[in-house]
Amino acid sequence: MIELLIIAVKCLVVFTAALLGVPFMVWFERKVVAHMQMRLGPMYVGPHGVLQPFADAIKLMFKEDFLPPQANKVVYYLAPVLGMTTAVLAFSVIPFGPQTNLFGLLKEPIPLQVTDLNIGLLIIFSATAMGVYGIVLAGWSSNSKYPLLGALRSTAQMASYELSLGLSTVSILMLAGSLSLNEIVNAQAGLYWGFIPRWFVFQSPTGFAAFLLYFICGVAETNRAPFDLPEAETELVAGFHTEYSSMKFAMFFMAEYVNMIAVSAIATTLFLGGWHGWGAGGDTSYGWVIGLGWFVAKVISLLFVYVWLRATLPRLRYDQLMAFGWKFLFPASLVTILATALWISRQVS
Amino acid sequence: MIPLSWYLVVSAVLFTIGVVGIFFRRDLITLFMCIELQLNGVNLALIAFSRYLPDISGQIIVFFVITVAAAEAAVGLAIMIALFHHKEHLDSERVNLMQG
Amino acid sequence: MTTVFFLIFALTAIGAAVAMIFQRNPVYSCLCLVLAFFALAGLYVLLGAPFIAAIQIIVYAGAIMVLFLFVIMLLNLSAEERERPKRPRFLPFAVAVGGLLLLELALVFRRAPLLGMPAGQSETSVEEIGLKLFTDYIYPFELSSVLILAAIIGAVMLAKRKI
């Protein structure tokens, strides 16, 4: 019974954290972009505008919920829910920190992870694979041309980049020898020569290449600049969510940010050693706090890269995007796998 | 523990629904989906057997079935796009090129 | 507990499948089928095959059905016209085949020798599948890659406008 309770509490905490991550991320993005563009960004609501996303959320909640007259009602309502659900799903298998008994609060130490499945990574990929439904159905059910174009674009885009996304993680699976995210993280524990962490980016010469490939594909999967074609506001007005308003729009908006956080968290787990870092874990009672801190710090630095890209780069064209995915990323990830295999075989022999 | 025959019943029902659907519907896309349903009915039986025998080969076969289904879907849907551009409809009764 | 889950998944799968063949709108059919695939993935998990369940969702629900949706959207297929009589020619056939299969089913149910057979090992790991796949089934595996390559080329040839 207590186990069920712990799992329920964990679910609740992770879900809340993911949802609270969204306003933080919105604020973070606006602030960082603003400072990169030599302006201040939100300043009025709360100190340095931290409460601005909440104000936006309240505004969106009270806005008129508009249903386009020709829309396909059931699917129109279903789409944002699907988008949001699949976005949060990925967090169910990510380990956020080492085992802890919460400063002696619990008798048995619990892992900071909702559940450790031995096919953890596949769960994440299923979640990403389902993420496309929210967008496609939104575009189709609005019964309008711009959303349809956006939906068609994103279907093609997500289907193509998912392949490279999956392939870029294969070299990590080869190094770790497991699909369980917990074991993947634990395979990255320790330090080289006492100071370089044994993260997968440093463990093999191909680790960094795989990390770059993964991150590029992740940016494309989450439809962010410079791959934000499905919602390219200057071309397709707002892409698949053109016809959405009020809370349903807010759900797509949140799903996008949750997805960004998810991709960053997965990249951290797979390539940057998860919660491992100097001083994390260990037997001390506060080791888990440092681990959690490491994890959050890594995720935030990846999110910073997201924002940085958005502030810097122009957008690709649709056909260029597909060509980039198929002609560069796909072969590159295959080569990375091959190189990793060679490297591992050399290590073994 | 759930007896094997329960799984087999579900598998058979799904397969039957697939078969009935093929006789029942006329647009090619839905027919195609019925075929996928039949494949899945068979898959369920295979996995149930692989669990109860126990022999892992059942899962391997399912793995191949899914692979083949993916290839089949790619080609089948490409044919449908071509057909639609040619005929402006996907009605199986009115697609009778082979009848001479 | 397991029985409850089994019933939920099985009934969802069957219900979604029935709904699929009765939906007129292809998009709804497609969504019903996705739901059925999800329920099937649940059954696979109950059967101790989480790997196949994940593959089912990633490939079937995440790739193949998206492709179906994509094509339906691309061709902008609408619901079948309601006026046309629904192929009365084949209706007896459908009933006959369906009845036959259900009969067979009843037979299976009545004297299935495997009824209530004890379960095997609890859960198949990915490692076992991988080992089996790359030793005993290596030739089918390689052949399937050729098949997929052929399918890709075929699909490109068919869908391309100018070659």
Place this chain on the structure above:
Amino acid sequence: MIKTETMTINMGPQHPSTHGVLRLVLELDGERIVRTVPHIGYLHTGVEKTCEYKTYIQAMTMTDRLDYLSPMMNNLAFMLSTEKLVGVEVPPRAQAIRVLMNELQRIASHLVWLGTHALDIGAMSVMLYCFREREMILDLFEEVCGARLTVSYFRIGGLSADLPEGYLGRVKDFITYFKQRVDEYEGLLTRNKLWLRRTVGIGKINAEEAKNWGFSGPCLRASGVAWDIRKTNPYSGYEKYDFEVPVGVNGDVYDRYLVRIAEMRQSARIVEQALASMPSGAHIADAPKVTLPPRNTLHTSMEALIHHFLIICNGVQPPPGEAYVPIESSKGELGFYMVSDGSARPYRVRMRPPSFKNLQVLPKLAEGLMVADLIAVIGSIDIVLGEIDR
């Protein structure tokens, strides 16, 4: 082999990147454009006709609203034609200030163009950088005439007021600062791989066709035709300034970008020369029938009072005739064809708007491109609907 049906889609008049209320009816084959039909008239204000009911000075204030990104240039074009009708000589200081203002205006207009164009293609920061510098130019405008957009700074025979104290120094500070900023924009875009992919070879037009279609301004020069009215048909003393006419080679979106960036640098050069050689003297011609007398003379001089009264009540009455003086605006050849019947109001005012002529090439440029390219092309021809619809 396979015939495909096309989709008709309506882009605008409320689309984020049609630069105003331009409406395009696109016929798409997938994402490829088969046909583009621009529909205009959503911003029709009837300025040309309204001018016939206003005195020349009143009419000039309406030209602010035509190409609202370069009101100084509209003012100048209108004033040059009016001055030709009236036959008044503009003093050198006024001419130099006019050049100064026009070149600042060209920079401001190009900045808006660069910002929105980059934003259309997805480069967001460039827009904010550009608007930051444009803001400074607008502040400079506000200082001389009290308005940022609807400037109405020029008068028949000169300017409405002389420059405030220390103004030239502030302009000089701005130009010094601005020249570094141009390098910054270029650093973000010119050799950016994504930017090159989106712009090189898109919306190409060769020199011959560009001329036949009536292209002018930076768009024409990007196709390799060194046609600049400031050089070929100088006005306001442009012949005294040393500057180059940047030309492109391929006539694609990228070349139009390069030409405009180079023009901003050339404009900065002209501004510097104007600052260095700013003549002293009167800011408005001393022509009692045409220009208002200085304010302080109204209390002491009877003639001044009478002239002031007549000009205010009756307006300036040019002799019958017609005039057309083209100028090189930020968008291309801009001119007002004006007919006077001897009364205080123009008999006919006809504008030659560069955006209108440039827009008509759009369907030709967009042929066979993708939707995303169309956005880039619309941005690159730099249209302002205010002067297209008039």
